Amino acid sequence: MNVDKILAIAGKPGLYELKLQTRSGFLAESLLDGKKITVGMRSNVSLLSEISMYTYSEEKPLAEIMRAIAVKENEGPALSHKEDNAKLIAYFKEILPDYDEDRVYASDIKKVLNWYNILQAKGLVSKEEPKVANAEAIKEEVVKEVKEEAKAKKAPKKNKKEE
Structure with missing residues (x-):
């Protein structure tokens, strides 16, 4: 379930999807009726992900x-x-x-x-866990890459004359 662009706007019923950011605020579309509204920066807005x-x-x-x-x-x-x-x-x-x-x-x-x-x-709910990269797996991958690079640097280089 991705709620990164779903908003709750104080004083407005329902939820809104963030569509476009503007200089003075942003454009949001109601999940209830599909109407688009502009929301100023002074409005009290909460992202569901927060x-x-x-x-x-x-x-x-x-x-x-x-x-x-x-x-x-x-x-x-x-x-x-x-x-x-x-x-x-x-x-x-x-x-x-x-x-x-x-x-x-x-x-x-x-x-x-x-x-x-x-x-x-709206079909936006899911019982599946979000696929978030595991920090430990990322760390292992980076360590593996660093070791491979170090190994490649230590390997003897062939002379151009030998070829």
Whole structure:
């Protein structure tokens, strides 16, 4: 699930996809109705990739929470955000059992479920892990390349006269 260009704009319902950056802000397209709007730099805008929720041990990125919902629902729609708070909280505990109940409110849960359902309707949710390069694998590859270069430099060079 790639939420790098998905925005939540304060005061505007739903989610938006970042389309184009301009000098005075940017152009975004609503995922609800497809309408394009211009958003100024003074607007309060959040990228979904930057949003996290509190748990008792750490802050959990929203993308991971969305992936957990996708796994639970087999990439289908989640519980409606219009259900009563007790039902929403029970549902959310199944998805994120260690969420911090003092700092995550029912309104936050409603927002996450609403956003998930918007993304799911557009086919933007996935239960697959994102393919992120493993830092250890990259390090091993770089070390291997450096060793090969060093080995090539140490190898005796043939004289042009010998050829």
